[in-house]
Amino acid sequence: MTSMANIKSLCVYCGSSDRGSPTHHDAALHLGGIMAKAGIRLVYGGGRIGMMGRIADAVMERGGEVIGIIPQFLEQVEVGHSGVTQLIVTDNMHDRKQKMAEMSDAFLIMPGGLGTLEETFEILTWKQLGLHQKPIIIADIDGYWHHLTELIDHMIAESYAKEENRALFQVIDSIDELLPALSAMPAFNTDVEAKWL
Ligand code: AMP
Numbered sequence: 001m002t003s004m005a006n007i008k009s010l011c012v013y014c015g016s017s018d019r020g021s022p023t024h025h026d027a028a029l030h031l032g033g034i035m036a037k038a039g040i041r042l043v044y045g046g047g048r049i050g051m052m053g054r055i056a057d058a059v060m061e062r063g064g065e066v067i068g069i070i071p072q073f074l075e076q077v078e079v080g081h082s083g084v085t086q087l088i089v090t091d092n093m094h095d096r097k098q099k100m101a102e103m104s105d106a107f108l109i110m111p112g113g114l115g116t117l118e119e120t121f122e123i124l125t126w127k128q129l130g131l132h133q134k135p136i137i138i139a140d141i142d143g144y145w146h147h148l149t150e151l152i153d154h155m156i157a158e159s160y161a162k163e164e165n166r167a168l169f170q171v172i173d174s175i176d177e178l179l180p181a182l183s184a185m186p187a188f189n190t191d192v193e194a195k196w197l
Contacts, residue, residue: 004183007135009041009067011104013119015112016050016078024111025054027141030175031110032058038179039064043104045096046070046087047078051110056081067103071096097122106135106182111144120148127168135185136169137178145171 012031028051035042042059045052046068056066066084071093074080080087090096101107101123109120126132138145149171155161172181 004038004179007040007105007182009043009104009106010035010182011043011100011107011123012052012055012110013107013112013116013123014044014051014055014110015116016045016047016052017113018050018054020051020111021142023142024051024144027139027175028054028110029058031055031108031139031178032060032064033062034175034178035059036062036064041065041067041085043067043069043100045078045100046080046084046089047074048081048083049079051112053079053081055110056084060084069096069099069103101126101132104134106185107137108178109136109138109145111139111141117148124168128165135182137181137185138169138171139175139178140171140173141175 032055036059042056042064044056044066047053047070056068059066060083068081068084068087069090070078070080070087071090075089080089088099090099097119107123109116123136127134127136140146140149152161152165156163156165170181170185172178
């Protein structure tokens with residue numbers, strides 16, 4: 001089990017679009033408030049735009065700490081957020097994702113698009129390979145990630161993923177469940193050999 005005392009930084013993966021449903025926007029604001037109040041630092045992709053910008057603003061406005069990590073080539077596209085506690089500019093995408101992972105004690109997946117999905121699968125598969133043991137929480141706000149969890153069920157049913165892989169992540173339906181989920185995340189024991197044999 002993880003303990004909340006171990007969670008000082010939370011990496012949030014989420015969309016660079018701002019056109020999601022109002023429920024997603026409310027969840028972003030709520031998340032910012034909860035993180036600032038709990039003293040959990042936000043680590044995120046460093047942009048000012050979309051859901052990611054909203055969450056960063058919400059944490060900052062409530063007196064929390066925010067570390068943005070953005071690759072140089074995206075600084076103009078995603079509008080590097082100059083109002084965060086620290087903005088780290090990396091040489092490339094791989095360094096960005098590596099640094100986001102290293103600087104975080106846990107990961108939260110909010111609604112997002114293809115980039116969010118790529119980041120989600122990378123952090124899940126790194127855990128599957130035993131490269132980290134950190135909690136991964138999927139925020140299924142308004143059922144947004146329903147198709148994703150269904151796809152994982154399908155992979156398990158078709159024997160391309162193992163039943164144990166369900167323990168790689170935890171699904172919550174609302175942001176109110178975040179702190180309890182972070183405290184109660186069961187340890188994931190990776191047996192890399194068993195995965196391949
Ligand atoms: P999206 O979910 O497509 O709006 O992207 C959300 C974030 O994921 C953005 O900050 C993207 O820069 C980032 N991202 C990470 N990896 C990738 C990737 N391989 N392709 C596209 N976006 C990515």
